[in-house]
Amino acid sequence: MSDDPARRPGYHHGSLRAALTATALDLLDEGGVAHVSVREAARRAGVSAGAPFRHFADRDALLTAVAGRILEDFGEWQRAALADARPDRPAMWTFGHAFVRYAARHPHRFELLRTTVYTADPAPEIREGMRAIERQVTDLIAAGQNAGTLRAGDPQLVILAAHALVYGLSQMVVDGFLPAEHAGELAEQVLDTFGKGIGQA
Numbered sequence: 001m002s003d004d005p006a007r008r009p010g011y012h013h014g015s016l017r018a019a020l021t022a023t024a025l026d027l028l029d030e031g032g033v034a035h036v037s038v039r040e041a042a043r044r045a046g047v048s049a050g051a052p053f054r055h056f057a058d059r060d061a062l063l064t065a066v067a068g069r070i071l072e073d074f075g076e077w078q079r080a081a082l083a084d085a086r087p088d089r090p091a092m093w094t095f096g097h098a099f100v101r102y103a104a105r106h107p108h109r110f111e112l113l114r115t116t117v118y119t120a121d122p123a124p125e126i127r128e129g130m131r132a133i134e135r136q137v138t139d140l141i142a143a144g145q146n147a148g149t150l151r152a153g154d155p156q157l158v159i160l161a162a163h164a165l166v167y168g169l170s171q172m173v174v175d176g177f178l179p180a181e182h183a184g185e186l187a188e189q190v191l192d193t194f195g196k197g198i199g200q201a
Contacts (some may be wrong), residue, residue: 022055025069033115037059071133072114099167100169104174104180141158
């Protein structure tokens with residue numbers, strides 16, 4: 001059987017790397033990190049078991065590509081949330097609320113980000129995606145401080161405090177300690193409770 005992806009019946013994506021990444025993301029959503037394998041991604045993409053290794057050195061490299069795709073999706077999710085933000089809430093409140101809702105909706109993606117992004121040495125392939133989100137948050141902090149809706153001070157400390165809050169809340173939801181079906185409501189209540197202490201003047 002030919003290894004040419006263009007001639008395989010299950011392959012309709014135009015780019016093998018992108019197709020494998022998308023397929024691996026589907027596997028992740030279905031069953032978590034342990035459910036993702038190079039062989040199964042190749043099978044579902046309609047290519048031979050060896051074809052993925054033209055683009056990914058190993059399973060970890062494939063998972064890193066998936067993490068990069070998740071960061072892109074998360075950025076789009078946040079932009080949509082900010083575009084539809086409540087006028088009575090600061091932009092950082094909206095960002096934090098959307099953060100928790102994304103984790104609740106995609107717990108397996110949060111699981112992968114926990115081990116690829118929230119680490120001392122993220123892979124170079126995902127650092128640009130991380131920087132893009134960091135720039136987005138930094139801009140929101142600066143805008144909030146200029147508008148007087150966020151406390152004046154070192155923006156990095158505000159980011160750290162807000163990040164710790166929503167990351168911890170998300171982890172509690174993903175772990176099942178808090179009900180995922182009420183994640184949005186819980187995030188709203190927590191952000192309202194701690195908003196003044198963390199951000200608002």
